[in-house]
Amino acid sequence: MPSSSPCPTFYLQSNSNRPQLVVGVVVDQMRPDFISRYWDKFGNGGFKRLINEGFNCKNTQYNYAPTHTGPGHASIYTGTTPSYHGITGNDWFDLVAMDTVNCVSDSKVTSVGTTSTEGNCSPSRLLTTTITDQLRVATHMKAKVISVSLKNRGAILPGGRSGQAYWFDGLTGKFITSSWYRNDLPTWLIEFNDRRWADEYLSKPWNTVFLIKQYTESDPDDNAYEAPFTGEEKPIFPHDLPSLRGTRYDIITDIPFGNTMTKDVALAAILGEKLGDDSITDFLAISFSAVDHIGHQFGIESVEMEDAYIRLDRDLSDLLTFLDNRVGKNKYLFFLTADHGAPSNPIRSKDLKLNTGIISTRNIQDTARYFLKMNYGKAEYFRCRIKEQVYLDEDLIAKTNFHSVK
Ligand SMILES: [Zn+2]
Numbered sequence: 327m328p329s330s331s332p333c334p335t336f337y338l339q340s341n342s343n344r345p346q347l348v349v350g351v352v353v354d355q356m357r358p359d360f361i362s363r364y365w366d367k368f369g370n371g372g373f374k375r376l377i378n379e380g381f382n383c384k385n386t387q388y389n390y391a392p393t394h395t396g397p398g399h400a401s402i403y404t405g406t407t408p409s410y411h412g413i414t415g416n417d418w419f420d421l422v423a424m425d426t427v428n429c430v431s432d433s434k435v436t437s438v439g440t441t442s443t444e445g446n447c448s449p450s451r452l453l454t455t456t457i458t459d460q461l462r463v464a465t466h467m468k469a470k471v472i473s474v475s476l477k478n479r480g481a482i483l484p485g486g487r488s489g490q491a492y493w494f495d496g497l498t499g500k501f502i503t504s505s506w507y508r509n510d511l512p513t514w515l516i517e518f519n520d521r522r523w524a525d526e527y528l529s530k531p532w533n534t535v536f537l538i539k540q541y542t543e544s545d546p547d548d549n550a551y552e553a554p555f556t557g558e559e560k561p562i563f564p565h566d567l568p569s570l571r572g573t574r575y576d577i578i579t580d581i582p583f584g585n586t587m588t589k590d591v592a593l594a595a596i597l598g599e600k601l602g603d604d605s606i607t608d609f610l611a612i613s614f615s616a617v618d619h620i621g622h623q624f625g626i627e628s629v630e631m632e633d634a635y636i637r638l639d640r641d642l643s644d645l646l647t648f649l650d651n652r653v654g655k656n657k658y659l660f661f662l663t664a665d666h667g668a669p670s671n672p673i674r675s676k677d678l679k680l681n682t683g684i685i686s687t688r689n690i691q692d693t694a695r696y697f698l699k700m701n702y703g704k705a706e707y708f709r710c711r712i713k714e715q716v717y718l719d720e721d722l723i724a725k726t727n728f729h730s731v732k
Contacts, residue, residue, distance in 0.1 A: 345659040347602030348461075349649065350611045352399060353638070354480060354618035356664035357626065358384070363543050364635045367536070371643030376662060388666075392714050396429035398665025399483040399613065403456040412453035413483065419710040419717045426712060427451070430482045432506065439502035439511045439519070440495040447478045448506035449487045456486035458609050463488075465606050472595045473611035474501070476579045476588055480613030480665075489609070492591065494584075499524035499575035501591055514598020518591055524575045527583035531564035534633050538563060545627040551671040552624045555580070561624060580623055582637040584616035589641040593648055602653035612645075613665075614638060621668045687714050702728055 361373055368374050376382075390397065390407045392415060400413035408414040413429045420427045430447040437445025455463070458471040471489030475481035478493040485491035490508070492501045492515060500519040503511065511519070538547060545551070552561035555577070557570050571577050578584045592612045595601065601608040617634050624630040642662075649658050675682035691711050698707045705726065709719040 344605070344607050345657060346605065346607060347596075347649070347653050347658040348607060348609045349645075349658060349660045350403075350484065350609065351642075351660070351662040352402060352480065352484065352611075352613040353662065353664050354395060354477070354613060354615040355621045355666060355668045356617060357667040358664075360635055364632060364639075367543070367632070367636050368639045369643055371646060372639035373642065375643070375646060376660070380660075393666035395477065395615075395618065395665050396479045396483065399480055400429075400452060400456075402663060402665065403458060403484045403486065403611070404452070404454045405457065406454060410454055412451055415713065415715060416479065417712050418715060419712060421717070426710065428479075430479045432504070435504045435506045437495075437502060438504055438507070438509060439500055439515075440498045442495055442497040444478065444493075444495045444497065445502045445504040447482055447493075447504050449482050449485065449491075450506070452483060452487060456484065456489075458484065458489045458611065459486035461607060461609055462486070468606045470599050470601055470608040471611070472599055472601065472609070473613075474588060474591050474595060475613035475615055476584050477613065477615040477618075480615045481611075484611035484613065489611070492595075494575075494579065494587075496574050496576035496579070499578070512598060514594050515591070517598075518594045523587050523590060524578050527578055527581075527587060528567045528571045528575070530568070531566050532581050532583070533564040534629065535636050538629060541629045541632050544629045544632045545674075547629045551674045552628055552630075555623070561628075561630075563629065579616055580619040582616060582620070582634040584619075585614045585634070585638050586641050588612060588614055588616075589645050592645065596648070596652060602649075602658055614641075625671045625674075626668050627670060627674065691716055702726065 361377065365374070390401065394416045396413045396416040397408045400411045401407060404411040415429065417426060417428050429451055430449065432446060432448035432450050435446060435448045437443060439445065458473070461469045462471055467488070471485055473481045473485030473489055473491040476494040481491040481493040490503070492503050495502045499522070501515055534541065547562045548560055554561040555565060555570050558565070565581070567577065567581065578587065592610060595610065601610055617631070617638065620630050620634045646660065649660070672682045672684050694716065695708055705722055707718055707722060708716060710717040
């Protein structure tokens, strides 16, 4: 019903007061203490600029578990929890399909830009809209939403159901998409792929930016808590990428140059899609996922991780400088967050006599399974288990008379 009362000032903002571009950055597996830990190694244009010129939200917490990549990205961009947005894990058991599914797998769509099946993905399992969807809806689909990452789920979930998402294909070394979004790659991405950045980045060894003795915020490079790359004897620098890569490109997702390539494709998207060029707010979502793989491979105390953050800091500086020049200072809104963190290696903690321990979810599940069998008969009440999750056979439970079973 029309109202004669004045419109709240919230609705009266003119287009000139709105950012022309929102850039959302997720750093996969970034712990907040990395900012202070590596502070002295950072330049002035990356993390330090964000801290010094922006707001740092410190008292934050997760209100769901597990905090994996899929639920993390979906929660950041939907603003709600897995029970609502539906992304309850990276993988789960689908009780309708009666099969294990990935959070972005979709057999109804096909790859675009590759012959591999890496593009058989979509946001179809996302049950709520994202902030990027809402921006599209609010602008009658005029706002452009582009999302990029090495990981399919890191690109797809932030882009929502109505944006465009592009992710990396380890077979071809190219960024691809799926038929959910479009039937061909945009010209700017074809040109980006044709420059063969992945081949360039894998043509020389990964060595440290600074002398290795300057990596004082990390454990010694050669230690027992890190895992070497397949084909390496020791997890130490330099990592001989030309000999380690094989015929595929997957290893670029495990090294800092994967982040740099993600930054490069983001810059290409800004130019190619003319993001932030007019008064209708656009959205660029970037997920830097190489640091997650580095964390899994070498751990959070490694020289590799420190070097990766020194390089990511430079990539962020490049990105912010590019945005200053292209969109203009104060004309874009930039945020940086993480989908989850990572603990220290528990064996390292144990060796250091810290309070720690390793709890096997498999053992817990086995105990629960044994309890069910001991108390309710020999039937198999577990239908499926995936990582921390257990799915009970609800049909069997409904049919069972628990008063009579032994
Ligand atoms: Zn993650």
